[in-house]
Amino acid sequence: MPPSPSTRSQAAAPPRRDRGDACPGALRLHQAADGHLARIRLPAGDLTVRQATALADAADLLGDGHLSLTSRGNAELRGLAEDCGARLATLLRDAGLLPSERHERIRNILASPLAGLDRHTPSDVRRWARELDALLCASESATALSGRFLFVLDDGRGDVAALGGDVSLLAESAGDGAGPAGSALLRVGDDPAALRIAGPDAPRAALTAAEAFLTAAAASGSGAWRVRELPDGHGLTARDVAGALRSAGIEAAYVAEPPAPATRTSPPYADSAAPGIVEGPDGDRALSVLAPLGRLTVAQWRLLTAIADADGSGALRLTPWRGIVLPGLPAATAPDRLAELSAAGLITDPASPWHRLGACTGRPGCAKSRTDVRADATAAVATGTTVPAEAPTGSPPSGVPVSPVGVPVSPAGVPVYWSGCERRCGHPHGTWVDVLATAEGYRVALVDPDTAPTAAPAPARTAAPPAP
The missing domain is CATH 3.30.413 (Sulfite Reductase Hemoprotein; domain 1)
Structure with a gap:
């Protein structure tokens, strides 16, 4: 709204x-600290198995062996060589992308x-x-x-x-x-x-x-x-x-005053495609999974593609919460396939500490970042604790899980986003916990659009493209 x-x-x-x-x-590649970057627009996040396979091939042959998901349901390839543009365009063109x-x-x-x-x-x-x-x-x-x-x-x-x-x-x-x-x-x-x-x-x-x-x-x-x-x-x-x-x-x-949408997500900040099994109207099932910090290996991506091809409808849907939905699975096979994806390192449980936890690229991929925010966020997940009720003003609210250095992992229902600089590339909309790397360490604040933001995101500068 x-x-x-x-x-x-x-x-x-x-x-x-x-x-x-x-x-x-x-076609317009961006020079990043870890090589060139390509962002492939996928309207509505839709991919056929053939198109998903082409992206995996591109990441394998031309990139760093990973795919990144954006907050607009698009895909990114990183670590590309400067002279790979023509080969990449051919792969994408042949797949209908x-x-x-x-x-x-x-x-x-x-x-x-x-x-x-x-x-x-x-x-x-x-x-x-x-x-x-x-x-x-x-x-x-x-x-x-x-x-x-x-x-x-x-x-x-x-x-x-x-x-x-x-x-x-x-x-x-x-x-x-x-x-x-x-x-x-x-x-x-x-x-x-x-x-x-x-x-x-x-x-x-x-x-x-x-x-x-x-x-x-x-x-x-x-x-x-x-x-x-x-x-x-x-x-x-x-x-x-x-x-x-x-x-x-x-x-x-x-x-003049349109009705608010009939929100069917709970809690209020939850995405509709939370990880797990989605029950369909005709007995079909869909699998919804998330990629930790929006980053997948080619092996994880190929597993998703194989399941979509063998058991699903032959399609994948990327979500703005850096997840993937596989439609059209039979009810009998959906649980086993979800377990297989969990074993491969994807997020399949809405109670996971990785759910609603995000981060920008950080170092070494982004030269503007002050630190490796992804490594720090991963360490926070591994060592999460809870802020005491008597936490000082300016700290996260009581009950928010944090790392030992006072950085939140994932408070219930509210996204947490780690940023390496004030651009805060790819940060969530609505209410979220802003974990910003500064010269003195991380600064943590709650951003709420209905009140004065504690730490309002800085506007994007024209010289550098954000990663949405």
Whole structure:
């Protein structure tokens, strides 16, 4: 959901961009301290077995033997040689992962990972994601979007609605009591208002809203990459987009106070695809697993791919919580397969201390990091203790597990994120525990969008691309 007015009022003034964003892609490699980095956009996190195999081959043949998962459900390859770009492009192209090379960095589409897989919601948003991706790749104007511009498609459960979309679609059903079956609410940036549109129009409406942003950004002269960066007087609201939709022949009803999504996750900060077995509506099962700190070996990745091929539907879904969902397993084999993945080092239990624990790349992969945050987070998991009730002001709240040096591991229900510098690349949205490496050691603070943040994340600098 949009941040509270108190949070918006404390935000820094929007930056003025004098150049395009430097986000890496599959074809534009980024020079990191551990070699070159490629970021492969996977709309809605969807992968076929063939495509997943191609990524494993690329990591094996060209990279460091690992795959990284991002908070936008994309995949990264690290440790790439400077001259491997052509070979990588060929691998990805042959697997169907580059439908349009001119659009490959703007295919940032998040969708609810469990849509159509559990007993709660239909799979409409997954279809919308495919249709939106096709529209993006066919749009000449969309090539002007930043590699950071984000589309979010929520199936109505509220799991991805709050993940910072520039254009968000929230599916409605007849049971919501607010709109007709198959309708959607379209939101723009942090505007609390929304537009109700017919479900079949949702993908085209999302693209139209993005094109309206490009028009507003050009008129502002700010070079804004995202809706929230538009300066005062040039912002984009639901009312502005309503006019663009009418011009495109799309009917839209203005909703000043849209209903909140019917969140079905518990506790409040839980992701919908928590590790474990997901029971489907037709007796099928899905397996949901997490990668420790979002990093998998090629062997772990190939095991996931083999299970998806042999027992599943032949597909994998990456989640914005750096996890993987394998749909379509028979109920009889799902427990054994989950145990197999656990034995391979993947997170399969929501009670695991690794659940909701994240970290940026840190050293040695990032030269800007002050320390090896991943090694420190791993040590904290191994030696976790609890903060005493009389912990001094500024320390984590009582009951939060911490390492002996006072750094939290994973408080119940609240994500913890370790950052090697003030950029805090890939940090969570909503409420989270910020573990920041400073020259004096780690500084720990609770970031809450509904109150004044204890340690608000610094805005990303234009010179360095964050890892979302």
